[in-house]
Each structure stands twice: as structure tokens, then as C-alpha cells.
Amino acid sequence: MKGRLKVLMVAPELAPLIKVGGLADVVGALSKALAAKGHDVRIVIPKYAGLRHDETEQPLDQPLVVHLGDHEAYARVWEMPLPESRATCYLLEHDEFFNRASVYTGPSGNEKDNGRRFTFLSRAAIDLCYHLDWMPDVVHCHDWATGLVPVYLNTNERDAPMGCAASLMTVHNMQHQGWFPPDLMAYAGLPASVYRPDGLESGGELNMLKGGIYHSTKITTVSPTYAKEIQAPDGGCGLHDLLRYRAGDLIGVINGVDYSEWDPGTDKLLPHNYSLKDMSGKAACKQALQEAFSLKVDPHVPVFTVVSRLVDQKGLDLLAAIGDRLMQTMQIQIAILGTGDPALEHLFRDLAARHPGRFAAYTGFNNQLAHLVPAGADFLLMPSRFEPCGLSQLYSMIYGAPPVVRATGGLIDTVEQYIEGEGKGTGFLFHDATPDALYDTIGWACSTYYDRPDDFRQLQLNGMSRNYGWDESAAKYEQIYRWAIEARLGG
The missing domain is CATH 3.40.50.2000 (Glycogen Phosphorylase B;)
Known part of the structure; x- marks a missing residue:
């Protein structure tokens, strides 16, 4: 036909x-x-x-x-x-x-x-x-x-x-x-x-x-x-x-x-727009994100983010289990936007209370923040136990925030594994649904940000240049x- x-x-x-x-x-x-x-x-x-x-x-x-x-x-x-x-x-x-x-x-x-x-x-x-x-x-x-x-x-x-x-x-x-x-x-x-x-x-x-x-x-x-x-x-x-x-x-x-809704070059919900040709607006979005979540404003510290329903499927209990260890061993910030399991909401609020200025959680849905988070983020965390497709990882790559994801479902099909020193990949994948595997992969992303800035920049450009339409x-x-x-x- x-x-x-x-x-x-x-x-x-x-x-x-x-x-x-x-x-x-x-x-x-x-x-x-x-x-x-x-x-x-x-x-x-x-x-x-x-x-x-x-x-x-x-x-x-x-x-x-x-x-x-x-x-x-x-x-x-x-x-x-x-x-x-x-x-x-x-x-x-x-x-x-x-x-x-x-x-x-x-x-x-x-x-x-x-x-x-x-x-x-x-x-x-x-x-x-x-x-x-x-x-x-x-x-x-x-x-x-x-x-x-x-x-x-x-x-x-x-x-x-x-x-x-x-x-x-x-x-x-x-x-x-x-x-x-x-x-x-x-x-x-x-x-x-x-x-x-x-x-x-x-x-x-x-x-x-x-x-x-x-x-x-x-x-x-x-x-x-x-x-x-x-x-x-x-x-x-x-x-x-x-x-x-x-x-x-x-x-x-x-x-x-x-792309009429999700494009950092035209997104009306962002305080500053940016694109592959001019990334300067992303730094301004990072500052706006840090201010919105009451994180310490610091352009040099990588911000890892979550935009998700807080449910078992999304594997965010793995992040909660290593929250204190991350704060004690890595120079990073974490910002979480989501709602769902009351127990997880409580765990993340407690982590935010113990690590003010470095760990923040907004429990609820806010569409403007949902756009600001990938725009201001350096990385997205998505440790899903299973993920039919996922959209957050696509948004984050479009907005220049390489995702850290578990290798399952649509995350395998959409995120290309980073290869050190070769300028290849769009993010970081790990296989075991364990706190240690997530911790190690966040560490890998963190070391890339600090020790291999050219690789990090290339990861951003790779993700932004792909067509996910x-x-x-x-x-x-x-x-x-x-x-x-x-x-x-x-x-």
C-alpha cells in the first residue's frame, strides 16, 4: 500500500x-x-x-x-x-x-x-x-x-x-x-x-x-x-x-x-542559548543550575545530574548507596530532579542536608528545571536496571552533557562508549547493577573531566553533533x- x-x-x-x-x-x-x-x-x-x-x-x-x-x-x-x-x-x-x-x-x-x-x-x-x-x-x-x-x-x-x-x-x-x-x-x-x-x-x-x-x-x-x-x-x-x-x-x-522543544540553540526555557559553534552559553547555564539548586557556584567542578522518576527501575538506590562516598572522595557536585518513591526522596534529602552546596535534590517536577538541568550539567547519571529506550540520555547528549548509563535496553542503542585518547564515544557505560560499578564509572567520568579535558570536550561535541530527530x-x-x-x- x-x-x-x-x-x-x-x-x-x-x-x-x-x-x-x-x-x-x-x-x-x-x-x-x-x-x-x-x-x-x-x-x-x-x-x-x-x-x-x-x-x-x-x-x-x-x-x-x-x-x-x-x-x-x-x-x-x-x-x-x-x-x-x-x-x-x-x-x-x-x-x-x-x-x-x-x-x-x-x-x-x-x-x-x-x-x-x-x-x-x-x-x-x-x-x-x-x-x-x-x-x-x-x-x-x-x-x-x-x-x-x-x-x-x-x-x-x-x-x-x-x-x-x-x-x-x-x-x-x-x-x-x-x-x-x-x-x-x-x-x-x-x-x-x-x-x-x-x-x-x-x-x-x-x-x-x-x-x-x-x-x-x-x-x-x-x-x-x-x-x-x-x-x-x-x-x-x-x-x-x-x-x-x-x-x-x-x-x-x-x-x-x-527538536522544536529540545534544542539548546533555541530553547526558550534556558537563561542562555548555545550551540556547537558557540558553547559559551553552557557555562552561564551551569552557573544558573548551581544557583537554582543552591550548589556552590564553581565553574571548575563537574556537576553530575539526575532527571528521573525515583523508582526501582531507574537504579537510583545505587546512587543513594554511594552518595556519601562520592562526596568524600571526589571533587564533584550532584543535582537531582525527580519524584517517586518516598524512601528514595528521603535518602536524597538527607544526603543534601549532610553535604550542603555539593549535593542537592529537588523532589517534584518542574519543566523549566527539566530543561536547565541538561543545559547546565557536565554529566547525566542514568544507572537504570532496565530502560526500554529512555529520553533523558538523548536530551543530555543534545545539550552537551555526556551520560553515565548502565548498558541495558535503549541505553545500549543510543549511547556510544567512550574510548580514552581516541576522541570516540558519547558517554560512559557500565554493566553490573551494583553501587561499586556506578561509583567506578562516575570516577572514570570525573577523571576524564579533570585529566583529559580535550577528551571531555570531544565527548560533548560528539553527542551534540548526532541527529536524534x-x-x-x-x-x-x-x-x-x-x-x-x-x-x-x-x-
Whole structure:
């Protein structure tokens, strides 16, 4: 199939409207890139109370009827262009499920009705296509929250117009799968026959991600190495056998970066811009970073930074374990921006209290700081236990801060190992997920900064000169869409 494609994106979050993690960035940037190539791209997300509003939002004339198992529900649909894009967004307003500031979690953890909330999203996305009289060629689903869309297409919609649409499931993180009691089947209105081990059933519960992987025409994940890792027991989180079964349809595609938002030469959130040709502004950003985190202003001391969710996956407990030792043995500063595990937040606040002016932690999210940190940093720390792709390491290389990363998942695919004295590489990789391995690699980076300044400078230039944009990845998704459409139509 050649020519313009009609692509429906279904996602629980979308940058810049509502963001929890990298999934939102990917959906927004990929949609923008595909639309720029001339494709008809439309995106469906819930209209959360915490969603960023825009004066371009316009309600559709008629409410959307959502056909669930034992009843019909209704949603008001708002239409708007994706900012700075030719793609179109549809926002589903349904107060019972989405009139909340957050996406997945409430004050006490995961929302108890997440099963119904995201079943509603999946069913509503399909019903919206009928409502608009617009049938997509491919429906691109993102993570467990949209896992029922391919199941609907293969069952209830199989002999209906939407049944001709191919489906693509992108797995952003295998750790999150969407487990719910089996009585969700009746609410969804799905046939009982799909609740089985080679479908939705897993350990006596309904597993949305499993159903989406099993029923999708094609499957992608966000890096080639992660596509291999999730087929092994350690990486597959219980679904490795299914992923090996679908291995012929599983493809890893590296995420890209939206340079309209992440470019030190044009970034409006920075106090000073800079580029490969003129790096002087980076020193000014470093001073601004030190001031913002109450670190001692010193242009000669390397600043190591973290921008991350503070969770077990990210391996930041390894950093907490060596925090005091780093402060005692190395002339460095550390600045942490993130939120998550209260225990980790407490550990980092304690380290900051013990080492004022040298160790700092901002527990929360601040978009301006999220841009200032890579701009002012000398290095990024990313000791992840697993990392499907990661975006922070890409941002840090673009902003001239070589990353220190564990060799896993997308970090292997995006960070090139530094080779001393040869001017090669973009960062520092280590293999063992241990405090000592992280300590030694930080020491290696530190000695490079002090003892081999020409190598450090070359690492900065290497990272800044690479192209991490969406063009190549968007072209791969175009090809995967066409493969999926051909497979759905029988070759």
C-alpha cells in the first residue's frame, strides 16, 4: 500500500497536553512527524481535569455514544490541533472517569476503577471513528491502557468496517500491564471466548497488555535491544513466552527527540542559548543550575545530574548507596530532579542536608528545571536496571552533557562508549547493577573531566553533533504500518 495513510493514535497521555512519562513525548512527537510527512493523523486521549487547555478546543456537535457490554455511555468530544502540528486531537470528556487531575493514580495509588476507565477509552476510540465517519488504515495503540483496542478489532468489530483496520501495539514498559478482575469482560462487552491463556487471561486475572500483544497485527517496542530483552524471563515480566511467540511481528524502533522543544540553540526555557559553534552559553547555564539548586557556584567542578522518576527501575538506590562516598572522595557536585518513591526522596534529602552546596535534590517536577538541568550539567547519571529506550540520555547528549548509563535496553542503542585518547564515544557505560560499578564509572567520568579535558570536550561535541530527530524513526513506523495493513488485508 502506497500513498497517504490514515493513522489513529490511541493513548492515555499526550505531550504537551498531559504527561506522566516518556510515552506522552513519543505520542506527541511521532504524531507531529507523521503529520508533517502528509499522513492524516488523529489522536484520541481522555480529557482529564489536569489537561492543559487551549482556546482552539471546539466541541463536536453531537455527543459520542460509547457501546459497552450492558449499556451505552456518552462522552462529549473536543477537537483541537496538536500544538505546532498538522495532527488532530480528540479529547474525551466523561466526568465519571476522567474528571481527575492525574492519569493513572490518585492520592492513595492506582485508581481503583482504572480497568473501566481505560476500557471506556478503548471502546470510545473505536466508536469515535464511526461517529466521524472516518475509518483509519491503522490504529496505533500505546501500552496497557489501550490494550483492549486490538481485542475489539479482532472480535466485536471483525465483520464491521473498523475490522479492516490494522493494529499496532507499542510497548513502552513491560513492567506495567494492566491487571484487573475478570468481571471487566462483561463491562467491556467482549466475547467470553477471548478470556483464555492465549488471549486476555493471565494468572486468573484479565491482563490488558497481554490481550493487546496477542491480538495486535504488529508489535513494536522503543529500542531494538529492549525488543530482545523482553523475550527473556528477566525482561518479559511474565509475558516472555508470548513475545517469543510473536517475535516475527515484534520490532524495536528507537524513540526520537522533538527538536522544536529540545534544542539548546533555541530553547526558550534556558537563561542562555548555545550551540556547537558557540558553547559559551553552557557555562552561564551551569552557573544558573548551581544557583537554582543552591550548589556552590564553581565553574571548575563537574556537576553530575539526575532527571528521573525515583523508582526501582531507574537504579537510583545505587546512587543513594554511594552518595556519601562520592562526596568524600571526589571533587564533584550532584543535582537531582525527580519524584517517586518516598524512601528514595528521603535518602536524597538527607544526603543534601549532610553535604550542603555539593549535593542537592529537588523532589517534584518542574519543566523549566527539566530543561536547565541538561543545559547546565557536565554529566547525566542514568544507572537504570532496565530502560526500554529512555529520553533523558538523548536530551543530555543534545545539550552537551555526556551520560553515565548502565548498558541495558535503549541505553545500549543510543549511547556510544567512550574510548580514552581516541576522541570516540558519547558517554560512559557500565554493566553490573551494583553501587561499586556506578561509583567506578562516575570516577572514570570525573577523571576524564579533570585529566583529559580535550577528551571531555570531544565527548560533548560528539553527542551534540548526532541527529536524534524523529525523521528516521517515523519512516520506520511508516513501513511497519504498511506491513501491518498488508497483513490485515491478507497480503
